[in-house]
Amino acid sequence: MRNYPVVTDAHAHVKTKAEALERIREGIPTMVCGTDPEDARWVMELCHMPEAEGILFPVFGLHPWYADQWKVEDMMPYLENCQVIGEIGMDSLWCNVPLKRQKEVLEKQLQIAAEWKRPVVLHTKDQEREILELIRKYPNTYLVHWYSTDHDLDGYLDLDCYFSVGPDVIWNPAVQRVARQVPEKRILLETDGMDAVKWAWEEGQKNQNYAIKEQESIRETTQKQPEEIVVKDSLHATARMAAKLRNSSPEILISLTTDNFLTFFGNSY
Ligand SMILES: [Zn+2]
Numbered sequence: 001m002r003n004y005p006v007v008t009d010a011h012a013h014v015k016t017k018a019e020a021l022e023r024i025r026e027g028i029p030t031m032v033c034g035t036d037p038e039d040a041r042w043v044m045e046l047c048h049m050p051e052a053e054g055i056l057f058p059v060f061g062l063h064p065w066y067a068d069q070w071k072v073e074d075m076m077p078y079l080e081n082c083q084v085i086g087e088i089g090m091d092s093l094w095c096n097v098p099l100k101r102q103k104e105v106l107e108k109q110l111q112i113a114a115e116w117k118r119p120v121v122l123h124t125k126d127q128e129r130e131i132l133e134l135i136r137k138y139p140n141t142y143l144v145h146w147y148s149t150d151h152d153l154d155g156y157l158d159l160d161c162y163f164s165v166g167p168d169v170i171w172n173p174a175v176q177r178v179a180r181q182v183p184e185k186r187i188l189l190e191t192d193g194m195d196a197v198k199w200a201w202e203e204g205q206k207n208q209n210y211a212i213k214e215q216e217s218i219r220e221t222t223q224k225q226p227e228e229i230v231v232k233d234s235l236h237a238t239a240r241m242a243a244k245l246r247n248s249s250p251e252i253l254i255s256l257t258t259d260n261f262l263t264f265f266g267n268s269y
Helices: 017-026 037-047 072-079 099-116 128-136 153-158 173-181 194-206 209-222 231-245 250-266
Strands: 009-012 030-034 056-060 084-089 120-123 142-145 162-165 187-189
Touching: 009 142, 009 162, 009 187, 009 231, 009 250, 017 056, 017 231, 030 037, 030 084, 037 056, 037 072, 056 072, 072 099, 084 099, 084 142, 099 120, 099 128, 120 128, 128 153, 153 173, 162 173, 173 231, 187 231, 187 250, 194 231, 231 250
Parallel strands: 009 030, 030 056, 056 084, 084 120, 120 142, 142 162, 162 187
Antiparallel strands: none
């Protein structure tokens, strides 16, 4: 197997201790999202393991999916204890939380982040335009996670946002467009956690021949079946595809995304 430089994961939900330990063992710096107070407590526990230092970085924010179950105030002890705020945003594709409530929760956290000068990770499903209008009011460093729509990308690019590209870059044309267009200093890699990797893989199976060919090459490179794919395999596969789309090499893309990961964090000091 090729010897890649250190690979980073700019967005993950880590559901098991085994996965946290895998990331530590493999030395994959990861931004681990805590999405509500209960999840944040779990993430805090993982990130406070002594061996997690310098590898697992907590990112806390009240996620739009849970905006009707909790208040921003409930998240405050966690917001105060992280360098990056997120993932926050709005979503009318994967949840039914009233948009008015989602917007209130988002705006409150955008205000806090801008006031505290902490970078923000955004979740934008089918609410891209609304969120763009909102973040224009709160100048800050933004990372748009898994952008997968073919409109309004230019607006986010104009605001100099970071973008993390995930495992469906193998087959999703909108994500491929992001991978092609984001400037060198703004591209990042993500898994969104291993549940999302599994989802992307299964969706890929239903997709074009091209995706299947790519997946076969992942299988050849890793000698693994889909259910055996681990964090590093997914990040490397994403990097290989993103590199191909950018006429670059996976090694260059990986070191670039690792530099960008550190720069994004650097903005939080
Ligand atoms: Zn997420």
